[in-house]
Amino acid sequence: MAFSFSYASNSAPAATQEKVASEQKVEYESKSVLQLIKDFFKTTGIYAILNPQDNVVNGEGKKVSKFHQSWGRIIMFIIVFILFYLAIAKGFEPLLLIPIAFGGLLANIPIANLTSDEGMLGIIYNMGIANEFFPLLIFMGVGAMTDFGPLLANPKTALLGAAAQFGIFGSLVGAAALSQYTDLFDFTLKQCSAISIIGGADGPTSIFIASALAPELLGAIAVAAYSYMALVPVIQPPIMRALTTKEERRIVMKTGRHVHKMEKILFPLMIVMLIALFLPDAAPLMGSFAFGNFAKESGVVDRLSNTMQNELINITTIFLGLGVGSKLEADKFLVPETLGIMIIGLVAFAVGTAAGVIMGKIMARFSKEPINPLIGAAGVSAVPMAARVVSKVGAEERPGNILLMHAMGPNVAGVIGSAVAAGVLLSIFN
Amino acid sequence: MAFSFSYASNSAPAATQEKVASEQKVEYESKSVLQLIKDFFKTTGIYAILNPQDNVVNGEGKKVSKFHQSWGRIIMFIIVFILFYLAIAKGFEPLLLIPIAFGGLLANIPIANLTSDEGMLGIIYNMGIANEFFPLLIFMGVGAMTDFGPLLANPKTALLGAAAQFGIFGSLVGAAALSQYTDLFDFTLKQCSAISIIGGADGPTSIFIASALAPELLGAIAVAAYSYMALVPVIQPPIMRALTTKEERRIVMKTGRHVHKMEKILFPLMIVMLIALFLPDAAPLMGSFAFGNFAKESGVVDRLSNTMQNELINITTIFLGLGVGSKLEADKFLVPETLGIMIIGLVAFAVGTAAGVIMGKIMARFSKEPINPLIGAAGVSAVPMAARVVSKVGAEERPGNILLMHAMGPNVAGVIGSAVAAGVLLSIFN
Amino acid sequence: MAFSFSYASNSAPAATQEKVASEQKVEYESKSVLQLIKDFFKTTGIYAILNPQDNVVNGEGKKVSKFHQSWGRIIMFIIVFILFYLAIAKGFEPLLLIPIAFGGLLANIPIANLTSDEGMLGIIYNMGIANEFFPLLIFMGVGAMTDFGPLLANPKTALLGAAAQFGIFGSLVGAAALSQYTDLFDFTLKQCSAISIIGGADGPTSIFIASALAPELLGAIAVAAYSYMALVPVIQPPIMRALTTKEERRIVMKTGRHVHKMEKILFPLMIVMLIALFLPDAAPLMGSFAFGNFAKESGVVDRLSNTMQNELINITTIFLGLGVGSKLEADKFLVPETLGIMIIGLVAFAVGTAAGVIMGKIMARFSKEPINPLIGAAGVSAVPMAARVVSKVGAEERPGNILLMHAMGPNVAGVIGSAVAAGVLLSIFN
Amino acid sequence: MENNLVVEAFKFMILGMTIVYLLLSLMVFLMGVQHKIVEKYFPDKPQDSSNTTPNAAASTQSSSSEDNAVVAAIVAAVSKYRKN
Amino acid sequence: MENNLVVEAFKFMILGMTIVYLLLSLMVFLMGVQHKIVEKYFPDKPQDSSNTTPNAAASTQSSSSEDNAVVAAIVAAVSKYRKN
Amino acid sequence: MENNLVVEAFKFMILGMTIVYLLLSLMVFLMGVQHKIVEKYFPDKPQDSSNTTPNAAASTQSSSSEDNAVVAAIVAAVSKYRKN
Numbered sequence A, B, C: 001m002a003f004s005f006s007y008a009s010n011s012a013p014a015a016t017q018e019k020v021a022s023e024q025k026v027e028y029e030s031k032s033v034l035q036l037i038k039d040f041f042k043t044t045g046i047y048a049i050l051n052p053q054d055n056v057v058n059g060e061g062k063k064v065s066k067f068h069q070s071w072g073r074i075i076m077f078i079i080v081f082i083l084f085y086l087a088i089a090k091g092f093e094p095l096l097l098i099p100i101a102f103g104g105l106l107a108n109i110p111i112a113n114l115t116s117d118e119g120m121l122g123i124i125y126n127m128g129i130a131n132e133f134f135p136l137l138i139f140m141g142v143g144a145m146t147d148f149g150p151l152l153a154n155p156k157t158a159l160l161g162a163a164a165q166f167g168i169f170g171s172l173v174g175a176a177a178l179s180q181y182t183d184l185f186d187f188t189l190k191q192c193s194a195i196s197i198i199g200g201a202d203g204p205t206s207i208f209i210a211s212a213l214a215p216e217l218l219g220a221i222a223v224a225a226y227s228y229m230a231l232v233p234v235i236q237p238p239i240m241r242a243l244t245t246k247e248e249r250r251i252v253m254k255t256g257r258h259v260h261k262m263e264k265i266l267f268p269l270m271i272v273m274l275i276a277l278f279l280p281d282a283a284p285l286m287g288s289f290a291f292g293n294f295a296k297e298s299g300v301v302d303r304l305s306n307t308m309q310n311e312l313i314n315i316t317t318i319f320l321g322l323g324v325g326s327k328l329e330a331d332k333f334l335v336p337e338t339l340g341i342m343i344i345g346l347v348a349f350a351v352g353t354a355a356g357v358i359m360g361k362i363m364a365r366f367s368k369e370p371i372n373p374l375i376g377a378a379g380v381s382a383v384p385m386a387a388r389v390v391s392k393v394g395a396e397e398r399p400g401n402i403l404l405m406h407a408m409g410p411n412v413a414g415v416i417g418s419a420v421a422a423g424v425l426l427s428i429f430n
Numbered sequence D, E, F: 001m002e003n004n005l006v007v008e009a010f011k012f013m014i015l016g017m018t019i020v021y022l023l024l025s026l027m028v029f030l031m032g033v034q035h036k037i038v039e040k041y042f043p044d045k046p047q048d049s050s051n052t053t054p055n056a057a058a059s060t061q062s063s064s065s066e067d068n069a070v071v072a073a074i075v076a077a078v079s080k081y082r083k084n
């Protein structure tokens, strides 16, 4: 009672101010210099790593094991350095791997607790990843960068983009089997679904679905998705060559027809209407994508379209990367599940590529116009990398045979296909 | 008790994590493929439109009538397509109508519920429209784009910008009369005020006031404001011609005096001081506007001024448009009030134009220097469209008579006048 | 009961809508025109200034004295006009002083209450200053602009950047002494620490630390920090000349060695690891800085690096300035503490400069290669102003002696040194 | 309990138009004062000719102006880079 | 209580691939319809040749394309300034 | 209950300056180590001459540098467009 009175009389100011005042009261106890240095040493990272404690919690208030406090952090530092190396020296999707890996580096700094709700990375994560907003902004920008001309010129190549989604569903079955029949992994169906979307080869879609279905796996899924997208030139060619004959790879395709500006303007609207009528669960993803594309093709809001393609996507990429990186904390990343995600993701990619190529062979057989089955491999998305790989593999067999334009059709259809697959998975769990 | 124990033992993690865990528990019940397909069909938009339900709620948790779930959505799709057409083919303020209409398109997708607090549009709305922040950022950018030189060269043209605000207050009386004496509409005074501000012909001001006084009418007010601003070249000329003689329209005005850089620097500060002393309720609007203008005219922070005029205003425009579009949900837009808003808005515009021209005639009579009364029409704001229309109508009568520069004075004064009128209305209700 | 029934029957809509409805019920009581004008006059700023009230509260709900409502506001208007003058006519750090001063101008508008949580400035403050996020984004951009080449070419000049931090700690002792032995000021240790960081001559660091340790002093600290940074060309030269002989100032330094690209890439990573291991409390500041620098030097994410250096830092600067300016409200700024902050800040700056120069003299004595002690003055940070001042003072004694490159080493090291000092202070209070 | 809306709205109009006119008239007056002060204390150094500015103001807000020549655009780009 | 995951996943696969194929086939069909409508009502005015566009699409998303000549870049800069 | 602020501040100074010096000395040492490692394993390919860089560093943060020629600015614009 006495205390409460004196407290009140000392602190005329209102709530906020009172808190500050009371904090200042207990701010600091006098210490000797030696004690000060000792205490300081206890706030160093090296002390924290060498002396893991029982009661350390991560950004979400969850206890962190001693391993994850000590060796775990060191291993994560090594992993992010490897990611830096791959991004810089090998050119692996640096635009996302560098922010993600740097976020991972910062997330593993002991004591600083940057992933808590008040920490720098936690603020970013809550700003746009927890609510799935940033991936949508990225999709808006990607939409504004995408040209559907090649697809409109040759609509049926969209079916190649459909086939490649077998990578998603095939690996979903695989993931379920690993969980059901092995003791190594114990993924739920939601987690299996979130992982299998890696086979869609589309970064923002993967992050969006992981945030929605299995946020606890977000870090590993994002890293796997972007790593394998970067590995497209390594993963795809052997599969493409194994499934096609030399003759098939040498097929020259006809130049596409001219596409009217009006078709390009109407296409994103058609997409939105299709989604509205048949798959509303894909509305956030496809709506953002179509908005960006419509802004570009309408031709009357170049200011906005340019902003989406540049400043907005760049700023969002910085934040998305750092925010995703916050999930690379040792205690979240160094778990057996991560290995499973890496394996399943790789399988998903390979299966998607194979399904696309096989669908290409089927279409080639029944089509009147010549179709080079290689372009099916571009159906996995990974725009525009996959289309370039197709063109490169094709040109190896017949120099001068430029398949790039033809591969762009399945490639952008693959983006739509992945979003559709994502929508189906969301609709099952909603 | 038993449950709570087992639950606790299963979920070491803290709050957030527990939620995820418990969600996973109930994630999915086994279904036959047929059941799965049936259930999927129930999550399609076409099913939702064909089978409106009783208990469907909108983004705010409010029940939606069956009409608004079915035909309502279809009508809204048609309306947004018309808006797209107007924006692209007719060039109606595309920078705002395209994002607004696209937001409306997405808002009406069934099932997806993008306007809820967790939905993409709801996130955007809460980010900067509910709190009236985005319109202020737009105003900042507009301020940084505005040149007060013509007004400073001929200060008394500001009175034309004052007269045109009669459009706001005249239509306020009209709206009140419609509410009082007809059974068609039943607007409150706050709603009447929010609607009448359309007569100010200033988009961000309209959105700002609508958010503050009648958020339930935001969508219709924004669409009306931008549509009529786009229609300036259609609405204004007949009124201008009807109220002026051929001789008046042929008047040639003298070239303005030189304006010293210092005057331009001081002007935004003067505005802020006037508002601070006499109309603090207009402080957010005029403060933002003056800040942008001061940043530009100061000449020492071009980095910031350019950012306001480009990236910042573009990003904000994208979000503002989508967020406003979220209010084009059928159940909010397809109400009798919308028709009233459209009618009152049009009247407000016409009255404002007329008042400006009449004031121009009065000033022309008493002024020593020649004044072409047409420039009064530019007082409604709609910068710079209204000034261009003045110039065009003037040049029709006397080719080579460039009134653009003279019309810019009342035009920018109209922006200030609208903000003042907005401030007065806010002050009444605060 | 009757009321609650009729209320319920009138308002089918859900929560949000009900609130609107009930607000509309009590929206407005009929008044005569005279009463309306009288009431309007009571909402003017001039009335509020001439008739200060007892129960007026500021943005935080804290009571504002009558002086701060009347003369206080007028004095603040004069102060911000002086800041405008200094920024425009004298070129004092306009990029930050103009937004800060304009924020201060708006914050002091009576009635409008722009600094409340719902007000424009309050929204900005809560968006990124209360949580210390904006200074980190600025640091990211500064990191992306910084070239560590000169430091890497001559590593030991980093010690000059260390010495200059004596400005921080020396003035911390001074501030403590003023609080302990005079009745003028009564700063707590936290406040002393926040103030002394002005001696670090680094704006974002000052704001970051002030937000963390003494948010109630934020306005004065930020204004002091940027003002003195702007005054570097005035404050430093006399101290530099007083502490050095003409011969010392004439010393010519050798051209630095070539720096390998790889060194520049590794340097930001080395910094982060050092901070992670030894001073995690500096992780937000140095992590952001290193991220920006790494993005630039990696050479593979130029899109992101350019965005950090341009759009992102510009947008953040606008918001940071306005948000900091919100703390220039009369009742927060016109307090005796502000005078103390100004005095201590100036002393801190001077002491830091002196310490840098003296360290320069010591190093010059023991170094094999010639070292011009003037470059020690650049150790205070204030990049790149301090380095330019060094070059200018050097060139006065020996025209053609370009010290700029040599001064950049201590200059950027000073940024690191300040962040380290900030981290030590944070670690003491955490 | 409910007011006559039209009467109220009419009062608002009177108040509103009065304030708008008063405030803008005061602004007109102060622009004149400011002009005289500036003229007196800042004898005309490099002047902005207001003739040319309206065009600039007009063009910034619209996305359709195609007046600028290629050369002007390059100069703008260059000056932007200089400023940054 | 727990389902056989593989069986469930298999059902998801059937549902998922069906929907993906159906929706994309519908899209293919509608693209054809749209093409015919556009061809009929908008006889070919200035056409975008799709030959050139993939390259553009490809280059925008990657940061490594060095195909554009200096002249092209200046033109791009210029047109950007015109549009703004 | 309250401490002598000056004594406390003095202790902070000792701690602070010690840490600042230690950490920056360690940084100096590691820069040397790094230099040697880089020299050994990355024999000097295209080198950045540090002579030219400070200027760049200096100019970026200020808004007043007018050193760059028009040509340089165009090249910058062009390279920006290439990179994007």
Ligand code: NA
Pocket: A199, A200, A201, A202, A379, A380, A381, A382, A414, A415, A417, A418
């Ligand atoms: Na895909």
Ligand code: NA
Pocket: B199, B200, B201, B202, B379, B380, B381, B382, B414, B415, B417, B418, B419
């Ligand atoms: Na207006």
Ligand code: NA
Pocket: C199, C200, C201, C202, C379, C380, C381, C382, C414, C415, C417, C418
């Ligand atoms: Na410093």
